[in-house]
Amino acid sequence: MNTSLRRTVVATAAISMALGMAACGKAGSSSSSSSASASSSAGGSQVIGLLLPETTTTRYEQFDKPLIEAKIKALAPSAVVKYYNANGQAATQAQQVTTAINQGAKVLIIDAVDSAQIKSSVQAAKDKGIKVVAYDRLASGPVSAYVSFDNEAVGKLQGQGLLDALGSKATPTAKIVEIDGDSADPNAADFKKGFTEAIAGKLTVGYDASGLWKPDVAAQKATAGIAAVGAKNIVGFYSANDGMAVGIISSMKTAGLEKLPIGGQDAQLDAVQRIIAGTQAYTIYKAYAPEADAAGTLAVDLLNGTDISSVATATKTNASGDSVPSQLLTPVLITKANVESTIVADKFYTVAQICTADFAAACTAAGIK
Template structure:
């Protein structure tokens, strides 16, 4: 795992160095463009994130993206917007960003379909759009995320392995993400590719807004319908929902494998005490750095080279988008120290509070 993370971070560093060299060369171009933007002033970038229920956006994505933009274009103006899981609010925020004169938008769409008209509006105004983490529809200029189908495959494989010999003695519950999120469909497809034929799905749900309360209610309903004694595992598409599911499992005194995603602090702690089996660790810094780099490239009128966008992805409206898809990492009790701790996501004292002291000691985290 360490080697894979080092490769990701090394690739990100290479992108940064490459942009720095390119920027130095652009300072003397006849157009008057500088490393910070055009002669007309600093580059103006709008950062539009989808919600606050998932802790990653405010705690990691926003500060990391802003830091990368400032590292590459110190005079850049960054306008920040959070839609609080409201697609209409996000459409209004795009309008505001265009009115403010933002020339590049980094957009993590609440609803990939409904945002298409806003993406088209930005395109018509000559504003570039970088799709962040979720691939929105419309004329997107660049996209950075993780290999989302692979995320689902890794979750499904982990669940199959954890259920093991009990597979034939019961059924699993599948609680997928929001139907308005294109990533959720990819996670779901990837998970099914690993699960189908190996585990029997008793109940399956697509959960609006990735909401933990909704997931709790879905899990409770499924446990009632199937009978707790007949459930051998639960697929949860992310850690926020896993929190609600873990509560439902505890209410019926059931301990079965449970998946997750995002390596949230509470999920790391649940993994330590065996109420969650695994999570998917998606190193936020490489993703954020790639988005910030793409935005600055586009703001400065530069082409997205292979080091910045090494592959392509096709969005729901058929556009082929230059992309950077980062490899995810499976997080288990065995590699907490070498992943989220080693990368500085959390400190051992943050993880190993009094309630988790014994589990931390057993896992070698003290």
């Protein structure tokens, strides 16, 4: 990770910690991150709606929400952020977009539950003169800007992480069980594409299914995959994210396959601990602070009518054919060998957070202190 990115992570994470969990609000409800007096004085003209998709993945409430709110407040102190979480329901998110529009939002930051279904809501916002920033997932419709990571690169790193973990066991005929994300999320297709390219001619996918980003579904699919391929014929597992890896690892243990490599992404705290303990091979670190910073900056620039080309330096075409100014950030492969030099050095998590009593010995063995 480059120095400037690291400084961004450190500085913004510090703001996040200062906000604490008090900034998170109640999942599935709307809340204002600014004062009531600011809301009143803004007269509705400085309202930004923040719509996140779910709470199963820990990143949204723990990182994305407070970091985005902090960036907006730093750039536009009088702006009011109205927050909504859809709890994984596309219909709920559509209703929340309508609510945000009716509450006077001039810009919406949307991490879509379903990138296709959200199209009509994005169009409704545009019809009202409201700008939409697609966050983390590229929504369909007339989106004004998009910020995420290079998601095909994420998939390629996941493939490389699994190949590295397998070592000499990675052969063209060696079979793996692949559990992908939800097809309603366009990122899932990018992850899969990158992963497939990375392992092409080096491994065979014996079973492939969607875990819908849900640990319990992923566990069910992994169990089905083990039965279909045969436990003795499997050399490793692919999980599209760390949350589903929890369920898959449970199925692996039941089948006596807990020593086989599995990876994920998002660098969740429990995943980092599993990496230290040796029960997960790798994760993908997508530093939330620069992503949140970019989203907040784009939202405020759009609110103020400022040119966004200095932030959105790339272009992506969404599923509806709209060309969207974009910022795409660089992911990092995390293994036991570089947890300290990346995640700990960036203060993403502290050693104390990682090396709790259950993981203290493993941390010592890994040289993390």
